[in-house]
Amino acid sequence: MLYLFGFERIGVAVSDLYFVDPDPGENQEGAEHGVRLEIRRLAPGELKGSIYSARPIVVDQLIWRVDLLESVEGRPGSFDRTHHHPGSSGWEPDKRVFDEELSAEPLKWLGERLADLDGVLRQSGVDPAEAGPGDAAGLREAAPEIVDTVGRLLGRVHAGELGTAPATGPATSVRASWL
Template sequence: MLYAFGFERLGVVVSDLYFIDPDPMPGQATPERGVRLELRLFECGEPTGSIYAARPITIGRPLWRVDLLQDADAAPGTFDRTHHHPDFDGWIPGPRVFVKELSADPLPWLAGKLSDLPALLKETGVHPGDVAEADAAGLRAAVPEITDTVRGLLERVWAGELGRPADGTGTGPVTSARISWL
């Protein structure tokens, strides 16, 4: 399942995730499942054909990511693999950064990050002046809806409806990330 929240030039995408890390850290070789949220660049094109034509919307490269993951066999709410990626090199995320507060209570931590776009952008290496104030204001206003969406996806992952391997059984092999897209 994929949700997108678009503002001026930035947006947030949120999806469920089932992941087997091809190069796991020690003690993390089992599959992971949960919810991924990314701050992304969005581009809106011009309508073609007539003034009534739909505008193309492109969800571009990521600037920041948070993965609310846990061992796929762990009890709901464990968040033992929860981390974020404060930087990207193009499309490639930097290393996982584990934060005690994020794993302990992820939704308030996430809400705090999204509510302060200038500080979040500073972490990513993007100059806050490169982003319209409308992005910051829109994101701030949408934080409750975004965190409600994340909470709802987590509940569906924990219920076994989402965050499943590609074969859909919840037990089959998968060799890479699987995100459910609408």
């Protein structure tokens, strides 16, 4: 499932995730699942028809990512694999950063970060001037709704409805998610 919150030049994408990496590392042994949130560059595309036509939307490069993940074999709500990526190089995220506050209270931590877009951009190595004039205020205002969305998705992951392995059977490499 994918949710997208769009502002002027910044968007927030949220999706459930199921992941198996054939080359485990960075505190990852076995499958993990949960919810991924990304701050991305966002741009409206040119109309492809009349003034009434649907407008293409470009959800572009990654700026910041948080993965509220836990091992599939672990206890739901453990957040034992929860981490964030403070920046990226093109489409590739920087290394995982594990933060005790993030694992202890992930939704509170997330809400605080979403309310400080300029701080997140600076931490990501992005000039806050790249955001639109209303992006920080819009994101701050929408932060409770975004956090609520993340919480509902996490509940569905914990219930076994989302963030599940594909029905194709066991695999050594799987990434089942929009993000």
